Amino acid sequence: MIQSILIANRGEIAIRIAQTAKRMGITTYAIRTAKEPEALYLSAADHVINFPNTDSTIPEFLDIESIVAIAKANGIEAIHPGYGYLSENALLADHCQQTGVIFIGPPANVIRAMGDKITAKEIAGKAGIPMPGGSNGAVSNVEAATQAAQKIGFPVIIKASAGGGGRGMRIVHKAKELPRLFNEASSEALRAFNDPSVFVEKYLVSPKHIEMQVVADAHGNIIHLGERECSVQRKHQKLIEEAPSPALTPALRAQMAEAAVNLAKAVNYQSLGTVEFLLDKDNKFYFMEMNTRIQVEHPVTEMITGVDLVELQIRIASGEKLPICQADVKQNGWAIECRINAEDVQSGFAPATGTIKGIRFPQGNHIRFDTGIARGSEVTPHFDSMMAKLIVHKASRKDAIKATMTALQQLHIKGVKTTIPFCKAVMDNKLFKSGNYNTSLIEEQMTDLV
């Protein structure tokens, strides 16, 4: 078993990782940066290491060389990248391997293959997973994109092969808009990912976003932990997630899980992974992408299965066999997660900043509140706007919605604008309550908010 972990991340996920590692008797190290010298996450680890002064302009948590050097200099055995930052960067996994540090995640070649949406689609297609129609591979100019779009019919979506975080993506409704949107997507991709490759995919109108959690060890054992529904989105960004999904029958769940496991098998997957699907109005599902890291929304799966995903990740990276088999995995009750972001809902969810003057936490055995902030924390534009995640677990979906509303009413964060009012509006929304909502919920049903 790994004895020490360098947490190459900040905020709530750094605390989340430290908590499990501590429980497992593993020594944890956090990294202190000049941008956030007194952040809450620093107190969660056993040791804190100051990020070295460098001339580099790379943000600290993206600086592969420095992070691996910290691990080496301090004799730390493994690196946990959390989510975002370097979590899906194959170069970190490579660098770890070359220097004898354990990377807590899949092998570099798997990160590389799945990190490129075109390659991932190719592999998934070969593994027999249903695909939305689209260009086979990259389209290098407007003509090729137009041809692909005309073949599948509008609307289409142009996506960056290296994409993530909703960047490099454009929806095209009519042929005449295509040249402009193709160029926008491609140049945004070049700026954000240093790779202008884009492809064309059929745009499904108002689908659901449903993803499957898979876990695989280095001994060929692969299981799934069921689904999460992440259809409450604004501008293709998730805001509220739930597990299970109100849309899945046991038969459909089994089919989607099988597809996810087949993809994991096809790439000889190891570690935690998430296979994302779109579900259309006829309950047909299509592969979208695979994320090779822990997801922000992993707690809803943990709540209903009782499985600690970070623990599994660490055990797998240590070379252990999966401690559970498929038959051990049961979905129990209903969990909802609300992302509490520092954003001004009234001004189009613009990032908000400020000093946290006080927090009142919601109370109850059914509540989990994962946060990286405390009284006195500075919320600055340096980092992502997510400050906390409120997760509620109850026996039924109806009870979970009610208890989430109560918890949101109890939760107070003073000093910065938050998405709490938005989350309350969703809990109160008829369509959300019906369970029959999809990714257009906010844009179509909650127009006063967008």
Ligand code: ADP
């Ligand atoms: P990113 O990797 O940038 O987050 P994704 O490919 O995961 O982008 O897509 C993000 C969201 O965009 C999805 O959850 C979904 O709401 C929407 N989306 C992506 N592809 C399609 C599609 N083909 N049809 C309809 N919506 C899509």
